[in-house]
Amino acid sequence: MTQSAEVWLVLLVALLLANLPFVNERLFVVGPRRANKHLGWRVLELLLFGALTLAVGFGLETRVGQRHAQGWEFYAAALCLFLTFAFPGVVWRYLRRRGG
Template sequence: MNQSIAVWLVVALALFAANLPFFNERLLLIGPRRQPKSVIWRLLELVLMWGVMLACGFALESYLGQRAPQGWEFYAATGCLFLTLASPGFVWRYLRKSVERDTLHVG
């Protein structure tokens, strides 16, 4: 696997992982199904997914060569990027108009 494939693989996995808490009602993807899952659980899962993606990126970097040391700036930038990648799931879960919510029940 070359370096460019590894980078795109991590970006694609990050996009998937960042949106997963918003499209899933299970706690930590394997727990019991909840109706509806609270925002706190979704944010906790988002942070955990960010950690998993960091671990995957570090593992791929170690596989391809020597792992570079990272400062706080790296973690701040990747956290902001992960939040940006999570925006489609957030919009789908909280900002879209729901037919059931917006329908007037007359009668």
């Protein structure tokens, strides 16, 4: 897999995992189904899925070559990007009008 393909893979994984807490009612995708999952669970899932996305990125970076040390700026930018990717899920869950 080329480095360009790996970058796109990490971005697609981030987009999928950022929206997953908002489109289902199960805890961590495989847990018990809730009638109405609380916002706190969704935020916790979002943070854990963000960490999982970073782990996938770090794993791919290690596979290509040496993994570089990152400062706090990288993690702040990654968090902001992940939250931006979560925007469609938030809109779908909380801001759309429900018919009927």
